[in-house]
Amino acid sequence: MINDIKAEAEKKMQNSLESLHSAFKKIRTGRANPAILDSVMVSYYGQPTPLKQVASVNTEDNRTLTVTPWEKNLVPTIEKAIMTSDLGLNPATSGDVIRVPMPMLTEETRKEMVKQAKADAEHGRVSIRNARRDANSTIKELLKEKEITEDDERRGEDEIQKLTDRYIAEVEKALKSKEEDLMAV
Template identity: 55%
Template sequence: MTIADIRKTLEQKSARSIESFKAELQKIRTGRAHPGILDQVQVEYYGSMVPISQVANVSLLDARTISVQPWEKGLGPKIEKAIRESDLGLNPAAQGDLLRVPMPPLTEERRKDLTKVVRAAGEDARVAVRNLRRDANDQAKKLLKDKLIGEDDEKRSLEEVQRLTDGTIAEIDRLVKAKEADILAV
């Protein structure tokens, strides 16, 4: 392993951490409708549990309403039941084959609770990035110990790892602030 390999690995893992964090933020619902909110809801389909997006067309009717159009006739009631039983607090309404899922407005107390959830998820993401930094630094120190690189190279590597880590954490902080502003917007 070389310093370039360490940097490349850190960049890839940091990018995956950011993507994972973005996916986590999408699950936290705001007052606005977003089709991704239903991504974690599973429905029984021929004996196996699958995401709703694999058995229905999920789209937006307007800013506060999601429409779910099942691809098969008998799936409507199953999808409706799955959405109702999810921990999202949504109450779908059937209109023939189409399911309308209105997003209830958030109370001020619920908004504050959601910002706490966002901050906690942000801190978890920052901890994951710091763990990546620690692993990269350990690899650089191991290369120095094995006399594969010099002290100057190791110092440069540690500085570059810190710079990459700071950039990733700044991106996480930016995403947290944006999500908090989205949640607190009435």
Template identity: 50%
Template sequence: MSLSEIRSSADARMAKTIDAFKAGLSKIRTGRAHTGILDHVLVEYYGSPVPISQVANVNLIDARTISVQVWEKPMAGAVEKAIRESDLGLNPIAMGDNIRVPMPALTEERRRDLTKVVRGEGEDAKVAVRNLRREANEALKKLVKDKEISEDDERRSQDEVQKLTDRYVAELDKLVSQKEAEIMTV
């Protein structure tokens, strides 16, 4: 592996960590309804677990209510059950082939708990970024050991990897603070 390959690999993997963190944040409720909250809920469809978006239209009725319009009437019960049994704490209401999902208001205590969860997820993502930095630095040390690069090149590359790490950690901090502000907004 060359220096540029090590840097680009670390950059790409750190970017994937950020994307995974953003996906995790989208699952954390803020009290406002958004269709993405049901993205990870799987429903049994002819023996296969599939996302709700593949068996129904998911729309917003208002700021606190999601509408799930199933395409096949027999699927309504399965979709309602999947939403109820998900880890989201939602209580769907079936109305024929349409399911309404009201978003319960968050209490102050629950908001504080959610900010703690967000901070914890942020720390986990930072650890992942730092582990990627460590792996990149180990790869650089291996290149020095194999006499493929000089120690000066290794130091320069380690500095670049550190700057990359700092950039991604700062982005994670920004995402955490934005989500905390969103959660604490009543």
């Protein structure tokens, strides 16, 4: 019974961590990384479709991404989608290849992005703690209904706390890595 609660809590914590990693992908560094364009949606035959499903995205060099649509008529649509995304990128088309240069980051912009990364990390930590709280309250309910003993309750809460500590440490590690990435010139 406690193992089921622990497994459910771990699943929620893992989802929080994955959500944090996808939020970090949207925070661009000065280097070109195809994952930056993962959130861009393109109108493909009237349907919003992820960019990576209608084109290949590659790194040309450290500062430039190339987007090669699989259908030539999508070039202006993809270019517009990249421009209107909230990423602050200005694509340039040459034939049927779209080049997306990564603008240089100023010190001020870097600090703003570090702030954003810290806010995302805090959101992740809160989400993990909420999973802990839910698991602990479920364990307390079981104790109240006399389905488990007090020793089981204590053991369960300790296991949930160890799980929480492990995932919080993962968040800290991811934040530290993102900060170093952002502040590297």
